[in-house]
Amino acid sequence: MKSFAYQKPASAQAAVGMVDPMSAAGQGGAFLAGGTTVLDLMKLHVLTPDSLTDVKTLLPAGIEERDGALYVGAGTTMAAAAEHPAFRDRAPALSDALWKAASPQLRNVATLGGNVLQRTRCPYFRDVASACNKREPGSGCAATEGVNRLLAVLGTSEDCIATYAGDWANALILFDTQVEVTGPEGDRTIAFEDLHTLPGDTPAVETTLGDADLITGYLIDLPDWAWRSVYTKVRDRESYAFAVASAAVALDMEEDTIREARIGLGGVATVPWRARAAEDYLAGKTLTEETGLEAGRIAFADARGWGHNDFKIPLGQQTILRGLMEAAALTREGTQ
Amino acid sequence: MSIGNPVHRIDGKLKVTGSANYAADFSVGTPLYAELVTSTVGLGRVTSIDDSAARAVPGVRAVYSHANPLPVDAADFFGAGGRAQQSWRPFESADVRFNGEIVGLVVADTLIGAREAARSMRVQYEEQDPAAVFGASGLEPEDLPDRGLSMGDIEQAMEASSQRVEETYTTYANTHNAMELFSTTAQWAGDELTVYVPSQWVEGFAAGIAEELGIDAARVRVVSPYVGGGFGGKGSLFTWTAMVAAAARDQGRPVKLYVTREQGFTTASYRAETEQDFRLGATADGRFTGFEHQGREISSRADTYVVNGGENTARMYHADAVRTGVTCIHADRQTPGFMRAPPEAPYFFALESGVDELAWKLSMDPVELRRINDIDAEPVNGVPFTSRSLMECYDAAAERFGWSDYEQTVGARTEGDWLVGWGCATATYPTQMGPCAVRIHFDATGQARVWVASHDVGTGAYTVIAQATALALGIPVDSVKVELGDSRLPPGTIAGGSISTASNVSAIEMAVAQIHDRMGTTAETMDPTAAFEAFGQRAIEEYAEWIPPAASRQQAKTLYNGKVAIVGGAEEDYTAFAFGAQFAEVRVHKYTREIRVPRLIGAFAAGRIMNEQTARSQYLGGMIWGIGHALLEKTEVDPRNGKIVNANIAEYLVPTNADVQELEAILVPETDTKVNPAGVKGIGEIGIVGTAAAIANAVYHATGTRVRHTPIHVEDLLPQA
Numbered sequence A: 001m002k003s004f005a006y007q008k009p010a011s012a013q014a015a016v017g018m019v020d021p022m023s024a025a026g027q028g029g030a031f032l033a034g035g036t037t038v039l040d041l042m043k044l045h046v047l048t049p050d051s052l053t054d055v056k057t058l059l060p061a062g063i064e065e066r067d068g069a070l071y072v073g074a075g076t077t078m079a080a081a082a083e084h085p086a087f088r089d090r091a092p093a094l095s096d097a098l099w100k101a102a103s104p105q106l107r108n109v110a111t112l113g114g115n116v117l118q119r120t121r122c123p124y125f126r127d128v129a130s131a132c133n134k135r136e137p138g139s140g141c142a143a144t145e146g147v148n149r150l151l152a153v154l155g156t157s158e159d160c161i162a163t164y165a166g167d168w169a170n171a172l173i174l175f176d177t178q179v180e181v182t183g184p185e186g187d188r189t190i191a192f193e194d195l196h197t198l199p200g201d202t203p204a205v206e207t208t209l210g211d212a213d214l215i216t217g218y219l220i221d222l223p224d225w226a227w228r229s230v231y232t233k234v235r236d237r238e239s240y241a242f243a244v245a246s247a248a249v250a251l252d253m254e255e256d257t258i259r260e261a262r263i264g265l266g267g268v269a270t271v272p273w274r275a276r277a278a279e280d281y282l283a284g285k286t287l288t289e290e291t292g293l294e295a296g297r298i299a300f301a302d303a304r305g306w307g308h309n310d311f312k313i314p315l316g317q318q319t320i321l322r323g324l325m326e327a328a329a330l331t332r333e334g335t336q
Numbered sequence B: 001m002s003i004g005n006p007v008h009r010i011d012g013k014l015k016v017t018g019s020a021n022y023a024a025d026f027s028v029g030t031p032l033y034a035e036l037v038t039s040t041v042g043l044g045r046v047t048s049i050d051d052s053a054a055r056a057v058p059g060v061r062a063v064y065s066h067a068n069p070l071p072v073d074a075a076d077f078f079g080a081g082g083r084a085q086q087s088w089r090p091f092e093s094a095d096v097r098f099n100g101e102i103v104g105l106v107v108a109d110t111l112i113g114a115r116e117a118a119r120s121m122r123v124q125y126e127e128q129d130p131a132a133v134f135g136a137s138g139l140e141p142e143d144l145p146d147r148g149l150s151m152g153d154i155e156q157a158m159e160a161s162s163q164r165v166e167e168t169y170t171t172y173a174n175t176h177n178a179m180e181l182f183s184t185t186a187q188w189a190g191d192e193l194t195v196y197v198p199s200q201w202v203e204g205f206a207a208g209i210a211e212e213l214g215i216d217a218a219r220v221r222v223v224s225p226y227v228g229g230g231f232g233g234k235g236s237l238f239t240w241t242a243m244v245a246a247a248a249r250d251q252g253r254p255v256k257l258y259v260t261r262e263q264g265f266t267t268a269s270y271r272a273e274t275e276q277d278f279r280l281g282a283t284a285d286g287r288f289t290g291f292e293h294q295g296r297e298i299s300s301r302a303d304t305y306v307v308n309g310g311e312n313t314a315r316m317y318h319a320d321a322v323r324t325g326v327t328c329i330h331a332d333r334q335t336p337g338f339m340r341a342p343p344e345a346p347y348f349f350a351l352e353s354g355v356d357e358l359a360w361k362l363s364m365d366p367v368e369l370r371r372i373n374d375i376d377a378e379p380v381n382g383v384p385f386t387s388r389s390l391m392e393c394y395d396a397a398a399e400r401f402g403w404s405d406y407e408q409t410v411g412a413r414t415e416g417d418w419l420v421g422w423g424c425a426t427a428t429y430p431t432q433m434g435p436c437a438v439r440i441h442f443d444a445t446g447q448a449r450v451w452v453a454s455h456d457v458g459t460g461a462y463t464v465i466a467q468a469t470a471l472a473l474g475i476p477v478d479s480v481k482v483e484l485g486d487s488r489l490p491p492g493t494i495a496g497g498s499i500s501t502a503s504n505v506s507a508i509e510m511a512v513a514q515i516h517d518r519m520g521t522t523a524e525t526m527d528p529t530a531a532f533e534a535f536g537q538r539a540i541e542e543y544a545e546w547i548p549p550a551a552s553r554q555q556a557k558t559l560y561n562g563k564v565a566i567v568g569g570a571e572e573d574y575t576a577f578a579f580g581a582q583f584a585e586v587r588v589h590k591y592t593r594e595i596r597v598p599r600l601i602g603a604f605a606a607g608r609i610m611n612e613q614t615a616r617s618q619y620l621g622g623m624i625w626g627i628g629h630a631l632l633e634k635t636e637v638d639p640r641n642g643k644i645v646n647a648n649i650a651e652y653l654v655p656t657n658a659d660v661q662e663l664e665a666i667l668v669p670e671t672d673t674k675v676n677p678a679g680v681k682g683i684g685e686i687g688i689v690g691t692a693a694a695i696a697n698a699v700y701h702a703t704g705t706r707v708r709h710t711p712i713h714v715e716d717l718l719p720q721a
Ligand SMILES: Cc1cc2nc3c(=O)[nH]c(=O)nc-3n(C[C@H](O)[C@H](O)[C@H](O)COP(=O)(O)OP(=O)(O)OC[C@H]3O[C@@H](n4cnc5c(N)ncnc54)[C@H](O)[C@@H]3O)c2cc1C
Pocket: A022, A028, A029, A030, A031, A032, A033, A034, A035, A036, A037, A038, A039, A040, A055, A059, A074, A078, A100, A101, A102, A103, A106, A109, A110, A111, A112, A113, A114, A115, A116, A117, A118, A165, A166, A167, A168, A213, A214, A215, A216, A240, A241, A242, A243, B650
């Protein structure tokens, strides 16, 4: 990899003061947390920051109750969060999504701050010889007519169809989550749903974070019915694979009737995706295969396939149906 | 029948404690590090190379390319009887023949420096559109009429059938992803060269390196005592190996090259994609009439490499008429090569899927259909099998699997949200051997040493060789020391074609017979102290050169020449194959259609089994790879520029532990006294054969969707939107 300076500040505030931007603009600061995304991409020369600012030990780690909500430190590892009782008991989707992500080795080092900011696995983004508007604005998109089986069908543009590859964010988006950020101008919060931005014609810009903004934690407002939540992940193999399609589902039910449904989608969209129209449709409905599939159809009504990934439209619909069925089958003890 | 004791691997402790030295582990003082630079276009020419940034990286010593080539000649291509993975040298011209071809080699003081410098090279190309995949325009088909088989009148036989299958099956390219990465370390001492390189063929590598460097083969030593996964990927001489040796000579320092995982996808050999036109007819009572199997296989522009599995699918069952053929499709790709069961893995996917399709058309149990067409002699020339236990394998596996509950109805079984399907398929692999020499030293303390330039590619060869020697001499296994994987040892065989054990054991038994002969001893009565006292010597050493009886005069002469001779399979006066039967249960999710394999049971009969434990591991490993072949492994080539887009093991998927559920290999007893004096058939490759078809057949049973390609993915089974 290209030589870089390693910086280890004493505090989060100092980190914000010294961090270099990751690239020209719109990709946040060059922080080093678990390193599983950033070092990987630096080895490929996809990222070439002049320095890395190590924040791993500076970030709050752990999960606790705070003002009736759940506070999650950005330094918490995926492994620690996956097995935390607060997730497992109160919102299993948040735990499931982590268990089904990556591998034990990765989960042991990767942090929840870095996790939501992980970069796409689009093969053309990862290959410096290919055209990619996200990596090199204006160079074109090799993916729209390329091998795009794993790429997105929702939230795409002619300039970019890169999938948001992560899992946990698709579950996090179900709940009213505030992202706590420390930046050069002090502390602020961003609604999680506003963190990631659609590619549009500026796919290099992926979030609303500034070049020196550091995520320190998340404040998650969990409804008390969030125990009825699942993360259904379809992947080519049983473990250690990115989602081909996934659905995070939380249901508030009265007998067979859905009072409120929340659906987050992964593997199919350019950003963590909330299927609000499908949720609205489901409110007040009895869950059956027909209504579940109709919710799927609504969620993918505006989807666009790019050839190899056309199947993600029917697959995504079926994944929603399956997620709804699996959530409905949960009982309070978490057994099916 | 004899099944050897399940002796634990004698090198097991070395391996799990990390003290077994793999090629890249050898320390050679303070080496320089080399790094490959590979092309980013799929066809064209290098027009300029700007290495100023690369040379500015601290510690960079040299940048080699066609503009500053290394003195390395081309050696003969493996597929044409030579040793090299391809017939040309990367630096012989500015031409780029495929995406990912070597266009430069950087040498630096550190690995990091070499890597950074390689990434900083600015290579400009004049780019053309490659024809890299089936369907591209500009492919060059080469018919190979000599490679086909023909018996009887195929059209007439097809007409005589009451049911027939006529389909095209395709298999995608697969890439070697052994745990051990490719590497080469070269060290000169005066004119003597030692090369540490992961190798399944140290003899051939040494001869090939000498040929490429234009030096005497006696001056080259190739060392590869442990190999972290071979499977054919380390069977022909790598393009970069002599380059590293030449760079070491040029620099006057040892040089070490690690090939990255990504570069391993494009600079080593691989299993190319195939398209197979298949026809099979049967009478109403299930007797096969006509069988036709025509393959098309991707190769490079320059080299003709085909695996031509029709040669073996044609020997499996009864047929009134047979026709097979193969066409090499020259494309802008690297030259393919061996991968576990090179012909059988792809071609038996077609055959065994086709037989299953026919069974459904005939409303016949697929096991019974195979029984009806079981034979004693192969149909093409009518030559008998030395032994054939195919139906014994079916019966053993079927019983264990519970096949008597099979119901030939689509979607008959569900479990929870999963559709359940069952399928079966035949496995086979030709029994082959090669000329092999061993030296055995035996002394009055009862200790024996065995030397042979054979290889332990993870198979358990060290253990099996020790066992065979111990058994033949009549001493305990732990009294035998074995040395392998060094070209200075007596010439062994290539670790390919599943020939190692049959050849090694035959040569060992010959050498030990010489010892017994001279000492007047037998294994049964061996008492080393008394025997050596009577013999009047402290030790004895014997050397044996074993030549397979069916070897041609030319094949017999390959010993000491670093040439390959593989004898066996369908020969003029005998037909020798090992057989097996694989049964798969699959589950397909009723909504999202993921395919999982909760059960896989195989039964195999392969003559004398030297070691029950290592044999079982071979079978299980093959079956696991078969799951990958069926459902996961796919080398994705971008047709626009020939770039492999999933050249990493996050997106090139192989089975994880969670993908392997109930897995069982049954060892069916078999005695074969004709195949070779040792009675041993090869077991290294058969385990992967038929697995993909068994899984595809089970997918059909579960869903009613017949998928005629590998790998099978969710999208093949989804309802349309
Ligand atoms: C082989 C492989 C398979 C994987 N499979 C999956 C999978 O199946 N599902 C899944 O969800 N993920 C998967 N991942 C991705 C993995 O989960 C992420 O790489 C990981 O969560 C990133 O966390 P990290 O702490 O290592 O981040 P880093 O690599 O340290 O950082 C990632 C990015 O976030 C920035 N950053 C880090 N922390 C902060 C912060 N606190 N504030 C602001 N910016 C910050 C960094 O500057 C960098 O740009 C996989 C990764 C690999 C390598």
